[in-house]
Amino acid sequence: MSLFLKSERKDFKVRIFLAAIYTLLTVGAITMIYPFLLMFSGSFKGKLDAFDFDVVPKFFLDDDTLYRRYLEHKYSEKIQEYQVANNEFVRIFKSIETPEYPKTELIDDWNEFQINNLITPENYHLGNMFYTPGAGNRITTKNTRQFRNYIRDLCNNDPETFREYFNIPILDWYFLELNPERLLDKNYQIPKNKLSEEFYRFKAQIPFNDRIYLSLDGEYVRYLKALELYNLDITLFNEINNTAFDSFHDIILEKSVPSGNISKHWGEFVRSELNAQFIVLKMGKEYLFTDYLIQKFQTISALNNTWGSRFNSFDEIKLSNSLAHESYLSIEYINFINDNSFCPINSIEIKSPEFLWRNFLELKYTHISNYNSHFNKDYISFSRIPMPIKQMDYVYVLKNKNRLRWDLAIHNYKMVIEYLSLFGDGLSNTIIYCFFAVLTALIVNPLAAYALSRYNLPNQYKILLFFVATMTFPPMVTMIPNYLLLKDIGFLNTFFALIIPGMANGYGIFLLKGFFDSLPRELYEAADIDAASEFHKFWHIAMSLSKPILAVIALGAFNAAYSNFMFAVVLCPDEKMWTMMVWLVQMQSWSARGVVMASLIVSAIPTFLVFIFAQNIILRGIVLPVEK
């Protein structure tokens, strides 16, 4: 039925009225849908753009934002790590500027360098790896996931095997975590345990672009900038050290101790700040360490006793690449380096990926002028050339735009789904709960309504009043009595506790009674005369003609069960009985904002699907009885 006749619609006033109605409806629709769209868009976002309230996330359209989000993930949201690796000062990932696209030769050189130089895993951190995070912003990045899968495969997906083999008590795969590596730190040594061994095996097979090469320059600059003496003032630094740097970030760490005032900083930094694995004895000075060991242990057997080793003489002890790992040798080496009397400052020099890169360039271009003319730069020597990490990241992002966008978009969802599938029985609990909630609602409510509709029960009015009364109390009011009752019966932590209180629903019974009442009485009478049983009348007449309304009841029961959080967590505190909602709320308490949004979207999918597929039936159930 339309509000106005066709002829009336031409009237100006009616048109204004209709326009006003449509405007209102449109505004209503927008105010309903807009927040949902924001949530949807938010579910694709990370820490960097979580507070940009836009309907389409920026990184979908904008390469620069994509680049920043890529960096944020690669550096695991740690800006300090980015600052050191790139020797650049930015406060947040959002303010990182996009570099120029490098020349093809540079890209080729860098690839050649990475392939030809066997850079051991001790020389880089692993990007896209999220280590033990703080509460409230957990994300799971690509390599975290891969490492977890690697370990799971190793243990045949059995946490018990894991616990036995690695001797680490974890609740679930989800909590498999490593402490972050601090390979530049003086005091850090790669722990000597099985998990760490596996991690290094895993780390060695990771593709180049996930490596975060350790930049000693960056670390040195960080160290210098932290010194109280200069208070971040480069002119003061230049004055004191007799240098001419434009900014702290122009300072580089020389390979061996430089001359002049700055040598003091070099010595202090190398001795007390730098991890020992980057410090080597100069050619021909290796005997100094042997001397130190002889001095300390006197005899080789004393050393063997302490170390548990089998060296025949001190000369057999060689410094290897494994100095970053925890061992007696590396501990003695650290002590040795700290000891100025055994290890004078001019007997040591630095090795790092940076120097490998510079050596590589020097070999290739022989003279810096060749390099400068080639790349249109003005370096005074090869030792000034930094690693082109930032540019290479940019190249990588531009070359893999679409894949990265997709990865970032599904990242939060992946985490939610992984969480739900890895954790407990949330999913199966929810399915069982919803199934039985719908089933019992479809049995109990129609039976009650049928009895009320078909038989004139004594005190029927009072019974109906009682049903209405149950509708007037909000469920929170009945929660505590409900809990106590179920506790006394002993139903806590069982499906009974979840299903039984929701079986009968005053509203549903009312709705069904009304619908049953509206069915022609003659149908029942015809069935009576046809000798149909009471069950037959209930099932084949009342029920089969009430399908739309039953769909509404089923949908209501499903929604109530599916979205039930308070009752579910109160009545079933045991983790084994937790439903999806409880798990999701649990997850939301420690995960990042985008993940929270994604979890909301994921949890809305089942009801959304139900609505899409059942909308016809539901509309018939809701609209038709009203129209009657």
Place this chain on the structure above:
Amino acid sequence: MASINLKEIVKCYVKDVRVIKNINLKIDDGEFAVIVGPSGCGKSTLLRMVAGIEEVTEGNIFIDNENVTTLAPKDRNISMVFQNYALYPQMTVHENISFGLKMRRDKKSIIDKKVKWAAEKLELTDLLGRRPKELSGGQKQRVALGRAIVREPKVFLFDEPLSNLDAKLRVQMRSEIKKLHEELRTTMIYVTHDQVEAMTLGSKIIVLNEGVIHQVDTPLNLYRSPADTFVGKFIGNPGINLITCDIDKNFEMIFETGEKLSFSSEQQFQIDLLKKYNNNKIILGIRPEFVSITKNKNGAFLEGRLKLIEPLGNETLYHSKIGDTEIISREHGGEVIDNGIGDKVQFSLDLNNACFFDFDSKKNLSL
């Protein structure tokens, strides 16, 4: 095949408010009995009590001398056709017809045979696979009939089965039901508010009003000698003309307008009838076709004013007023008397075909 006997039937929905007041009725085996009455007279209630879907407050119902008062509908071996057909919407025609047999656990081969028989009888064979919503009203009612006859019950009950059909279809279905009765010869009780339906179908008509049976008779008797003014008014369209008049000692009827009407010497029967009503009031009942209207005042007795003319083609109805009493006269033939509304007209009454009712009890004096 069965006779039906209702004894002292009383029905109260609310305590002490009688809807059906002490009804006694006997319907013979194979009879087509029609219960007719205005809406709300309790005719459907009576039928539903026979069917067993309404409880009897007092009294007993016998079908074939078996007291079925407390039996469930399914055990009474009856079948019923409802006004709104009451077909099971989710079942096909075939399923609808066979439902009662299935519930009684008949063999499938027998069910199929019976359904086929019923479908052929009612020309439903092509519709067996359809659902009720795909059928027209007439088809639906035929399916309902099929559902009733397929069980071959002792008694058929019809609760205004034709009311939901349009006029033309109603006439057609009417004759089909009549044909069905002639073929099956089963006892049938048919409830209707339509006296034409009642007159055409029934071999016995029960006129019911306010829970009381006014008359049980054949259609013709009912028309010719109604038991009381109610039956007279109810049967026939338009109903009988009722004129209140006084009888003086010469057996003349004095109308409220003061005009007098006396019987001729041949009408001794009527005079005998009215003997004890000397100086009393009676009600004169006369069918419209026995009231003729003339322009000329020769031998005519009553004068009235014309209020309304209804030309129906084969006949014309004239509504007039004599004093405050309305009188309808029916003239056959297509010719319409050329009188204007409000004109004075003369009536002659054929007192040979008149009925006389007691003024107080409204009962027919001749019965």
